Amino acid sequence: MRKTLLVMLCTAGIHLTAQAGEFGTAAEAKAMLERAVAAVKTDKASALEKFTKGEDGFKDRDLYPYCGGPDGTFTAHPTLVGKSLKDLKDKAGKALGEEIYAKAEAGKIGEVAYMWPRPGTDAPVEKITFVTKADDQVCAVGYYK
Secondary structure (H helix, E strand, O other): OHHHHHHHHHHHHHHHHHHHOOOOOHHHHHHHHHHHHHHHHHOHHHHHHHHHHOOOOOOEOOEOEEEEOOOOEEEEOOOOOOOEOOOOOOOOOOOHHHHHHHHOEEOEOEEEEEEEEOOOOOOEEEEEEEEEEEOOEEEEEEEEO
């Protein structure tokens, strides 16, 4: 009986660990943003291209960096380059693009919370995005709660 219980608990633990690894965490999102800032400071054009293509570790499960230029237009994003980041609203109508620009400050990491569907789904869930400013870029990486 004890052995069976131990096997069941171990199996449940493995299942929870595997499930937890399916999505990026807050710590992973923040670390990716810090790497993205360093890349922008080293070679902005190359960094923005890598972010958009998800190269060199800048795409991990549901985590990826994106940036907007001084005019509010996406300069790096898997699908939205050239569109307005500043005018972006979440699924509840919150002006998250404006808040991202308002909270982005060089040398500091701010947070913006909003409702957004996970990739491949339609139902919005809470997403927290870490934001900062690197050079003339407002950059962010978000994770789902």
